[in-house]
Amino acid sequence: MLYIHHTTCISPQPGTGPVDGVYRIVEPAYPGIPANTLRRMSKAVRLGVGAATPLIRQGRIDGILIGTGNGGMEESVKFLRQVVEYAEGMLAPGHFVQSIPNAIASQIGLSDHNRGYNSTYVHRGLGFEYALIDASMLISEHPGTRYLVGGVDELSGYHYRIELADGWYKTTLTPGKSLYDYDSPGSIGGEGAALFLVSGEPAGALAAIKEIETFHSTDKHVVATRLRAFLARHLPAGSQPGQQLSGSPALYLSGENGDNRGLPFYSACAAVLDPAVPVVRYKHLCGEYPTASAFAVWLALQLVAPQPLPAPILLYNNHKLTQHSFILLERFR
Amino acid sequence: MGVISAIGDSLAANRKSLVHKESGIGYSGPANSRYTGEIPFGSVALSNAELREHTGIHDAGASRTTLLAAHAFRQAIGDAGLSGASLLTATDTALIGATTVGGMCLTDELYRDTNGGAQGSDYLASYDGASVQQYLQNRYGLSGPVTTINTACSSSANAIQYGARLIRNGLVRRAIVGGVDSLAKYTINGFNALQILAPAACKPFDEHRQGLNLGEGAGFLVLEREEDLAGKKVYAELRGYCNVNDAYHASSLSPEGEGPFLAMKGALRSAGLDVSEIGYINAHGTGTENNDASESQAMIRIFGTPPAFASTKSSTGHTLGASGAIEAIYSILNLFYQEAYPGVNFSTPIPETGLRPLTEFQPMKLEQVLSNSFGFGGNCTSLVFSAAPAGLAKAI
Numbered sequence: 001m002l003y004i005h006h007t008t009c010i011s012p013q014p015g016t017g018p019v020d021g022v023y024r025i026v027e028p029a030y031p032g033i034p035a036n037t038l039r040r041m042s043k044a045v046r047l048g049v050g051a052a053t054p055l056i057r058q059g060r061i062d063g064i065l066i067g068t069g070n071g072g073m074e075e076s077v078k079f080l081r082q083v084v085e086y087a088e089g090m091l092a093p094g095h096f097v098q099s100i101p102n103a104i105a106s107q108i109g110l111s112d113h114n115r116g117y118n119s120t121y122v123h124r125g126l127g128f129e130y131a132l133i134d135a136s137m138l139i140s141e142h143p144g145t146r147y148l149v150g151g152v153d154e155l156s157g158y159h160y161r162i163e164l165a166d167g168w169y170k171t172t173l174t175p176g177k178s179l180y181d182y183d184s185p186g187s188i189g190g191e192g193a194a195l196f197l198v199s200g201e202p203a204g205a206l207a208a209i210k211e212i213e214t215f216h217s218t219d220k221h222v223v224a225t226r227l228r229a230f231l232a233r234h235l236p237a238g239s240q241p242g243q244q245l246s247g248s249p250a251l252y253l254s255g256e257n258g259d260n261r262g263l264p265f266y267s268a269c270a271a272v273l274d275p276a277v278p279v280v281r282y283k284h285l286c287g288e289y290p291t292a293s294a295f296a297v298w299l300a301l302q303l304v305a306p307q308p309l310p311a312p313i314l315l316y317n318n319h320k321l322t323q324h325s326f327i328l329l330e331r332f333r
Numbered sequence: 334m335g336v337i338s339a340i341g342d343s344l345a346a347n348r349k350s351l352v353h354k355e356s357g358i359g360y361s362g363p364a365n366s367r368y369t370g371e372i373p374f375g376s377v378a379l380s381n382a383e384l385r386e387h388t389g390i391h392d393a394g395a396s397r398t399t400l401l402a403a404h405a406f407r408q409a410i411g412d413a414g415l416s417g418a419s420l421l422t423a424t425d426t427a428l429i430g431a432t433t434v435g436g437m438c439l440t441d442e443l444y445r446d447t448n449g450g451a452q453g454s455d456y457l458a459s460y461d462g463a464s465v466q467q468y469l470q471n472r473y474g475l476s477g478p479v480t481t482i483n484t485a486c487s488s489s490a491n492a493i494q495y496g497a498r499l500i501r502n503g504l505v506r507r508a509i510v511g512g513v514d515s516l517a518k519y520t521i522n523g524f525n526a527l528q529i530l531a532p533a534a535c536k537p538f539d540e541h542r543q544g545l546n547l548g549e550g551a552g553f554l555v556l557e558r559e560e561d562l563a564g565k566k567v568y569a570e571l572r573g574y575c576n577v578n579d580a581y582h583a584s585s586l587s588p589e590g591e592g593p594f595l596a597m598k599g600a601l602r603s604a605g606l607d608v609s610e611i612g613y614i615n616a617h618g619t620g621t622e623n624n625d626a627s628e629s630q631a632m633i634r635i636f637g638t639p640p641a642f643a644s645t646k647s648s649t650g651h652t653l654g655a656s657g658a659i660e661a662i663y664s665i666l667n668l669f670y671q672e673a674y675p676g677v678n679f680s681t682p683i684p685e686t687g688l689r690p691l692t693e694f695q696p697m698k699l700e701q702v703l704s705n706s707f708g709f710g711g712n713c714t715s716l717v718f719s720a721a722p723a724g725l726a727k728a729i
Binding site: 064070076077079080081083084087088090091092093094097098099100101102103105106107109110111113114115116117118119120121122123124126129130133134137140141152158162165166214215216217322325 | 348363366368421424433437440441443444446447448452453457458460462466467470475476477480482483484485492495498499501502503504518519521522523525526527576577578579580581582583584591593595606648708710711712
């Protein structure tokens with residue numbers, strides 16, 4: 001069990017919806033980061049360090065674990081374009097150093113003078129989940145420790161072009177139309193940073209992450225079977241107050257993203273759940289990006305914080321029709 | 334285990350080169366870089382066409398990085414007696430991989446694809462690090478946990494440690510762990526911009542070292558639980574590990590080697606070993622001014638007089654995200670064959686430290702070997718391997 005004590009999020013919210021075909025973050029002023037440090041940071045690093053700054057002020061942390069699907073992409077391509085355009089002449093190394101995805105976790109470490117555990121997961125739509133799994137292993141291996149864990153992704157223009165050419169974004173958007181009302185392939189790109197301070201200590205926690213499961217499949221029946229087994233294992237009948245059916249969460253956060261090719265997976269999950277379980281979709285708030293499930297965890301915490309919503313909460317996300325994750329969150333306070 | 338590097342395309346070929354002090358550093362390199370022929374690299378001798386033939390991979394989207402990984406992966410599962418079919422349904426088998434360059438070896442293709450245009454290349458889904466593990470997962474139908482780690486040059490040491498911890502935490506029974514990187518115009522120019530590429534063959538721990546040689550390669554290892562070992566080939570035990578951050582600078586290590594010190598110390602603590610029990614160190618030893626000075630200071634702080642050590646990067650070049658796995662494999666061969674591999678090109682110790690790496694091959698009684706991997710961003714990881722008990726060690 002992994003208890004979440006604090007969280008921060010930099011997302012396209014509050015916003016008015018997609019601009020120029022993507023959900024883009026309006027970057028905050030980043031109070032607390034010196035201006036000359038900020039100037040040298042790439043956008044992905046700014047997002048990560050910016051979201052981490054309020055959390056590292058909450059006291060000692062024993063390590064930093066970041067999932068990122070395309071962290072460093074903007075800097076990579078900037079450097080690569082210099083390589084090609086200057087015919088491999090003598091280049092400045094700044095973009096190269098910032099292009100390495102571990103720049104986010106290591107810059108957070110540098111800003112906190114943190115010499116603890118430090119790792120970066122770049123497995124596309126599951127990077128955040130593997131950071132969470134690592135945090136839960138660390139907590140059981142080293143009782144009493146606390147970690148900063150999160151998902152950070154920027155959407156650069158270069159990355160947008162590659163993803164668009166590969167069919168992952170809608171080519172035309174209709175103003176005013178909801179993300180979920182399209183019947184066409186592709187989603188709308190997004191970006192964000194959602195970070196969490198976690199430990200094995202329940203006192204004062206906002207919520208607990210009970211289980212994380214990841215897998216890879218192109219078969220909706222596999223998704224349904226795995227969800228059924230996941231719920232039966234972790235939410236047996238009668239384990240929750242008022243729960244009638246075996247494996248029924250109180251709330252379901254669905255990663256549905258407007259790509260009609262992914263709908264069969266989401267429908268398969270919905271069919272496993274009690275129809276009375278309320279469904280919350282969130283990609284219209286953050287857009288689609290590899291670590292969007294970190295935004296979903298942050299959103300779930302917002303939902304449980306102000307009012308005593310019944311627990312537990314199931315999160316299902318699908319990335320690029322192949323990568324799947326279930327996260328089971330329990331309201332704690 | 335499976336390995337491919339500038340000094341061979343198999344375990345046996347790599348060992349033979351290490352034993353005979355045959356360096357793989359030379360003047361071949363990526364055809365599309367102007368530095369090829371000008372500065373030395375540790376290139377894998379096999380071309381992409383030959384790698385495709387060896388691995389049976391003909392998909393257009395498979396990059397050289399993926400081909401190198403597939404080559405080593407295939408050897409590793411073959412060596413462990415795991416057939417493709419037995420992996421198919423094994424939800425209790427994890428694949429934890431690592432790479433820094435991923436599909437960025439396709440520098441020119443990526444340049445064209447980011448320029449936009451209606452028609453993308455075959456490589457749109459091949460540029461990121463995850464593309465390597467996704468390819469292996471699809472090809473072998475792996476259904477257990479699969480992920481990709483990128484902590485720069487310590488990436489695959491962290492992949493090994495993550496796999497071991499999945500096993501120790503009871504999340505899987507077996508983990509296939511490793512890393513890969515291919516030589517790329519992208520990284521060559523990045524390291525060149527940092528002015529740490531040596532104009533000649535690198536000289537780790539030498540006073541007159543001039544930088545590193547970039548290399549390429551892949552290494553994969555199959556980790557199993559102790560209780561599942563009956564009847565299986567056992568090379569060694571992964572005894573301890575530690576991941577820390579130097580928290581000093583984005584692309585260089587602290588002069589006193591705080592990160593390397595904490596990583597080595599933590600790995601010893603995790604292994605439950607005293608400093609006197611380490612017989613040999615496969616050093617990170619890139620051959621840069623900064624790394625070798627910092628790592629030397631850290632070794633002196635821990636060991637006083639360090640045990641026998643060397644950097645096999647003097648033979649393979651720095652294989653970045655693959656180096657942790659390749660050097661873990663060399664460390665395991667040290668233990669399995671009870672022999673110590675030398676560095677090449679060393680002549681004069683750094684005056685401030687006076688440390689001399691091993692320069693000649695020698696049989697050596699070894700119980701424990703330490704392997705260091707330090708990366709940009711201050712990511713430092715050390716691993717400790719122990720010789721397998723005589724009753725378990727099976728001939729190769």
